[in-house]
Amino acid sequence: MIRPRRSVLFLPASNGRAVEKARSLPCDVVVLDLEDAVGPEHKADARAAMIETLRAGGFGDREVVVRVNGLDTAWGEDDLAAAARAAPDAVLVPKVRHREDVRAYDERLGSAPSRTRLWAMVETCASVLNLGAITAAAASTRLSALAVGVNDLSKEMRARRTPGREPLQAALGLTVAAARAHGLVALDGVHNDLEDEAGLDAECRQGRDFGFDGKCLIHPRQIEAANRAFSPDEAEIAWARAVVAAFEAPENAGAGVIRVEGRMAERLHLEEARRTLALAGVDRSSAGA
Numbered sequence: 001m002i003r004p005r006r007s008v009l010f011l012p013a014s015n016g017r018a019v020e021k022a023r024s025l026p027c028d029v030v031v032l033d034l035e036d037a038v039g040p041e042h043k044a045d046a047r048a049a050m051i052e053t054l055r056a057g058g059f060g061d062r063e064v065v066v067r068v069n070g071l072d073t074a075w076g077e078d079d080l081a082a083a084a085r086a087a088p089d090a091v092l093v094p095k096v097r098h099r100e101d102v103r104a105y106d107e108r109l110g111s112a113p114s115r116t117r118l119w120a121m122v123e124t125c126a127s128v129l130n131l132g133a134i135t136a137a138a139a140s141t142r143l144s145a146l147a148v149g150v151n152d153l154s155k156e157m158r159a160r161r162t163p164g165r166e167p168l169q170a171a172l173g174l175t176v177a178a179a180r181a182h183g184l185v186a187l188d189g190v191h192n193d194l195e196d197e198a199g200l201d202a203e204c205r206q207g208r209d210f211g212f213d214g215k216c217l218i219h220p221r222q223i224e225a226a227n228r229a230f231s232p233d234e235a236e237i238a239w240a241r242a243v244v245a246a247f248e249a250p251e252n253a254g255a256g257v258i259r260v261e262g263r264m265a266e267r268l269h270l271e272e273a274r275r276t277l278a279l280a281g282v283d284r285s286s287a288g289a
Contacts, residue, residue: 002278004028006214006230007223008187012037014046019053027223028214029063034079035094043075047082054086065119067092071104080108090117092147097126099133106141118142123149125156128171131178138182146179147216148172150189163199176211188212194219204229232280240273
């Protein structure tokens with residue numbers, strides 16, 4: 001099943017008011033954060049709140065993900081044990097550097113139901129350099145998504161923040177390529193300036209151009225921009241309808257390459273068109289209507 005993950009909203013698991021509001025927000029994914037958004041003195045309370053939140057449910061079609069603290073911290077083991085019991089849609093783990101890190105986290109989730117997936121943050125120089133090995137671990141683990149941690153990565157690289165994110169573009173492209181090579185979801189990193197709406201729009205468009213599935217967000221006001229940028233527009237939907245209809249026409253049965261509205265379309269474009277319609281919520285059976 002193709003699920004939209006255009007808007008991935010992070011919020012502290014300990015903030016009950018924010019969690020309650022998230023149940024009605026138009027985001028695709030809610031991330032209950034036990035890591036960066038929670039101070040050391042509140043870690044245990046946040047973990048308990050996460051368990052209660054998942055028990056209560058009420059998020060509808062939204063995916064609910066738990067970001068845990070790393071295994072190299074005092075809270076990681078307890079976070080993972082609690083998350084495995086609570087069984088969210090996915091567990092997001094920080095600062096994965098090597099294939100062995102993926103396996104270590106995967107082992108800790110062994111008691112969780114199979115539907116609980118493993119998502120990994122790409123936020124260190126080592127993780128960028130080892131992306132091929134990290135994503136290859138998806139074949140034998142729960143790994144199903146990558147999310148770029150732009151703040152930590154920029155800090156480790158000592159990179160300057162620029163409007164076009166030029167210092168990070170190589171890492172962004174490599175993350176998408178590695179994810180696609182192994183069938184994983186790829187999520188762009190956060191935009192920090194809540195008042196910079198133009199900058200957020202530009203980053204969302206850039207992320208979509210790179211091929212990301214969606215964007216990590218730090219505030220509900222950013223949801224609309226992400227949903228807009230990572231949703232197919234009317235022209236994309238119209239083209240997808242035309243491609244599907246053309247390939248399903250009897251005269252094109254078995255054809256590998258056909259002409260659609262004056263443009264060449266191959267079977268690979270048919271797959272792409274079906275994905276576009278699925279993300280747009282269009283029933284493929286009515287694609288030619």
